[in-house]
Amino acid sequence: MSNNQFIQVIRKPEVGSSDQTSPIQSEKPSIVHELDRQLLKILEKEGALTRSKLVSLTGIARSTLYDSLLRLMLKGYIASFSEDRRHRGRPKVFYKVLD
Numbered sequence: 194m195s196n197n198q199f200i201q202v203i204r205k206p207e208v209g210s211s212d213q214t215s216p217i218q219s220e221k222p223s224i225v226h227e228l229d230r231q232l233l234k235i236l237e238k239e240g241a242l243t244r245s246k247l248v249s250l251t252g253i254a255r256s257t258l259y260d261s262l263l264r265l266m267l268k269g270y271i272a273s274f275s276e277d278r279r280h281r282g283r284p285k286v287f288y289k290v291l292d
Contacts, residue, residue: 222268228253228261233270233290241274241289262288 224230235250236242244262248255265271272291275284 221270224265224268224270226261226264228257229265229270232258232261233265236271236288236290241287243285243287247288 224233231251232247235247239250242250244255244258247253247258247262251258253261262271262273266273270291271288273286273288275286278284
């Protein structure tokens with residue numbers, strides 16, 4: 194992993210043994226929340242965005258937005274990453290859709 198980019202992917206643990214593969218295990222879980230669907234559409238259209246940018250685009254409270262982003266990460270739809278900053282301060286965290 195390079196110093197320029199850090200990617201974090203959170204996945205749900207699979208149930209059952211690794212020897213058994215079923216179509217259900219290989220598919221991503223369905224999206225239940227409408228907000229999750231909306232965020233996924235925005236990220237697919239706009240590309241990688243920060244939480245601040247998503248808040249300004251949607252008008253959704255930051256904490257509500259974070260909950261939705263976390264759900265999407267746990268289901269394997271999106272990942273977060275940060276770019277290496279050459280100056281002080283906390284690096285910006287971006288969210289993007291996984292292929």
